[in-house]
Amino acid sequence: MDQHARCCGGRHDRKPVARRADEPAIALGGPVSSTIVSYAARVRHRVGEEAVDRRARELQARASYDCWNGLSDRDQELWRHMARLDLTT
Numbered sequence: 092m093d094q095h096a097r098c099c100g101g102r103h104d105r106k107p108v109a110r111r112a113d114e115p116a117i118a119l120g121g122p123v124s125s126t127i128v129s130y131a132a133r134v135r136h137r138v139g140e141e142a143v144d145r146r147a148r149e150l151q152a153r154a155s156y157d158c159w160n161g162l163s164d165r166d167q168e169l170w171r172h173m174a175r176l177d178l179t180t
Contacts, residue, residue: 117168127172138178146174 117124147170148159159167 117165127168130172131175134175134179138175142178143171143174146178147171150174150177 117127119125119128147167150173151157151159151162151170162170
């Protein structure tokens with residue numbers, strides 16, 4: 092995966108937006124984003140972030156041809172939310 096120009100045309104070559112560690116990837120702007128952020132906080136002690144990230148990448152790879160690195164922070168956080176649901180139910 093060194094050559095990302097073939098998989099996603101280099102869309103993810105942008106610089107990541109710097110966020111504080113305690114700031115959620117999805118801003119609280121409605122009921123869906125509030126649910127995602129609160130669920131992540133509730134299950135943080137049960138499931139490690141590494142396991143969540145690994146499972147999110149697996150789910151995304153099975154469902155899409157898009158490169159993980161080409162996804163926006165919000166899209167990646169939605170996949171992480173689905174992974175948390177998968178790992179905790």
